[in-house]
Amino acid sequence: MAKICFINAYETSYLGTRILASYMLAKGHEVHGILLESGEYISIEEPLEGHEGYQSYSRGVLMVNRATQYKIGQDDTDLLARILQAEAPDVIGFSARSTNNWLIPVLVPVCKAAVPSALLVAGGFGPTLEPELYLDGGFHCVIRGDGEEALAGLMDCVEEEKRTRRPNEQKYSVCNTVWFYRGGYIKNTMSPQEKNLSKYGEPLHGHRHFSFIKNGVMYRYYDPEVNGGIYFTYFGRGCIGHCTYCSGGQWSSLYKDDGAKVYKRRNRDVNEVVEELKKMPEKPQHIWFVDEYFGLSREKTLEFCKLYKKHIGKTFFCYINYDYMLEHEDVFYSLVDAGLVGTGVGFQTGSEKFAREQYHRQLKNSHLLEFAKLCFETNLFTGIHLIGGNCYETEEVFQDTVDLIRKLPFSIEDPWRMPLENIRLRPHPKTPITFLSPKVVTRAI
Ligand code: B12
Ligand code: SF4
Numbered sequence: 001m002a003k004i005c006f007i008n009a010y011e012t013s014y015l016g017t018r019i020l021a022s023y024m025l026a027k028g029h030e031v032h033g034i035l036l037e038s039g040e041y042i043s044i045e046e047p048l049e050g051h052e053g054y055q056s057y058s059r060g061v062l063m064v065n066r067a068t069q070y071k072i073g074q075d076d077t078d079l080l081a082r083i084l085q086a087e088a089p090d091v092i093g094f095s096a097r098s099t100n101n102w103l104i105p106v107l108v109p110v111c112k113a114a115v116p117s118a119l120l121v122a123g124g125f126g127p128t129l130e131p132e133l134y135l136d137g138g139f140h141c142v143i144r145g146d147g148e149e150a151l152a153g154l155m156d157c158v159e160e161e162k163r164t165r166r167p168n169e170q171k172y173s174v175c176n177t178v179w180f181y182r183g184g185y186i187k188n189t190m191s192p193q194e195k196n197l198s199k200y201g202e203p204l205h206g207h208r209h210f211s212f213i214k215n216g217v218m219y220r221y222y223d224p225e226v227n228g229g230i231y232f233t234y235f236g237r238g239c240i241g242h243c244t245y246c247s248g249g250q251w252s253s254l255y256k257d258d259g260a261k262v263y264k265r266r267n268r269d270v271n272e273v274v275e276e277l278k279k280m281p282e283k284p285q286h287i288w289f290v291d292e293y294f295g296l297s298r299e300k301t302l303e304f305c306k307l308y309k310k311h312i313g314k315t316f317f318c319y320i321n322y323d324y325m326l327e328h329e330d331v332f333y334s335l336v337d338a339g340l341v342g343t344g345v346g347f348q349t350g351s352e353k354f355a356r357e358q359y360h361r362q363l364k365n366s367h368l369l370e371f372a373k374l375c376f377e378t379n380l381f382t383g384i385h386l387i388g389g390n391c392y393e394t395e396e397v398f399q400d401t402v403d404l405i406r407k408l409p410f411s412i413e414d415p416w417r418m419p420l421e422n423i424r425l426r427p428h429p430k431t432p433i434t435f436l437s438p439k440v441v442t443r444a445i
Pocket of ligand 1: 009010011012013014015016017019020039052053054055065092093094095096097098099100121122123124125126129143145146147148151234237238239245246247248290291292428429
């Protein structure tokens with residue numbers, strides 16, 4: 001048995017590490033999750049050029065990810081060090097999106113000083129897309145892509161090292177791992193993606209598995225989701241879109257480049273999702289399915305709705321496939337009947353041409369509008385997503401967007417039923433739009 005401590009920072013749901021944690025426990029390893037700060041949006045007065053994560057304007061309020069205003073400080077890192085020393089893990093696993101890259105020099109010295117013998121591993125979108133950044137910053141290893149199999153392989157090597165008290169060179173060849181070793185980078189090939197997500201189990205919850213640090217205060221053995229209002233989970237992974245500002249497409253390219261099998265979309269078994277929800281903590285009264293979109297077939301969706309209504313009955317949020325729902329309105333109404341109360345519609349711009357050329361989105365605004373009206377009439381809370389701040393946008397494109405907004409339904413009695421959410425374009429490293437329209441990048445994040 002080996003022990004891993006995961007570190008997440010400024011996150012909302014920590015879904016990736018919750019799943020990894022479940023899988024490591026099932027493999028017989030020990031796990032503890034350290035949650036540094038939280039990922040909520042906070043309001044600001046003036047637009048900020050330098051912001052971590054998204055900056056958005058919605059319901060009359062300008063907002064940024066908390067990481068912009070509340071930087072992790074000495075108080076927080078002292079507490080982090082205390083937890084790490086107490087847990088004494090063999091491996092420390094940092095989970096990061098590119099928006100967390102700035103934390104590399106903050107966290108590495110703390111981890112190394114607290115547990116000098118621990119192997120420092122990084123995973124998630126940030127390290128996957130720029131492994132060298134993390135290795136040069138002091139991490140021993142980066143795991144690219146889906147983390148489950150690679151981390152399990154690595155933990156087994158570490159366990160072997162503990163048992164034999166000898167270095168185990170096999171760790172340097174575990175699939176998906178990247179190392180800086182003997183003066184050069186070792187980039188191991190990607191292993192095929194696992195199709196059956198059941199293998200990885202449910203996201204781990206429970207106070208005993210987590211510690212939370214916020215505002216310089218430590219909540220030892222505390223899982224914020226257990227006492228929060230929302231429970232986060234997922235139906236599956238992957239997306240069929242190719243939006244140029246999204247890092248999702250780069251994920252599948254990694255596998256394709258190595259000739260490894262990758263799935264556009266993998267769904268979990270519907271019964272399994274319902275069984276997980278039956279066991280969810282009592283306090284959260286709302287469920288958020290974090291999938292990019294609801295990708296279940298008609299039969300599976302109807303089956304889910306029936307089971308969900310019977311056994312769970314709480315309200316839920318998810319993104320759904322607009323065209324599909326317009327063609328199969330009965331499926332849409334079943335979801336609403338089961339508890340769907342919120343969703344979003346990604347217009348991004350009022351100009352279909354601009355959406356096609358800049359963002360590689362092929363959707364028809366007339367369909368999106370029809371779907372938005374359907375949501376409105378059904379009383380769903382529906383965020384209308386728009387992208388702001390693209391310097392290639394012309395006056396004509398702007399006018400098209402204004403015209404589109406005028407066509408959206410609106411109720412004076414219930415003005416926030418369909419709020420506009422204008423999110424500033426701030427492409428992540430190496431996303432297609434950074435090559436397509438290089439000027440669009442105002443600051444690398
Ligand atoms: C749902 C979602 C959200 C949800 C919930 C996220 C969550 N899971 O906690 C919400 C809306 C809250 C959200 C918030 C944000 N998101 Co988001 N989100 C997604 C989405 C659609 C799915 C993510 C998901 O849950 N996947 C399923 C889980 C299981 O996968 P995973 O978390 O990636 O974890 C796996 C691997 O990454 C890896 N792994 C992860 N951590 C670790 C750690 C170690 C040690 C190891 C070994 C492996 C490992 O193993 C895991 C299991 O296989 C993706 C798009 C996509 N296609 O993935 C964008 C995406 C991940 N989000 C993105 C961003 C930028 C954000 C925000 C920063 C935006 C903001 N608010 O400013 C915040 C992040 C908060 C933060 N500070 O980090 C970007 C990341 C881009 C990048 N280059 O980093 C993505 C790719 C979308 C995009 N526009 O490109 N997001
Ligand atoms: S932005 Fe959303 S729809 Fe577009 S490719 Fe990324 S995950 Fe898919």
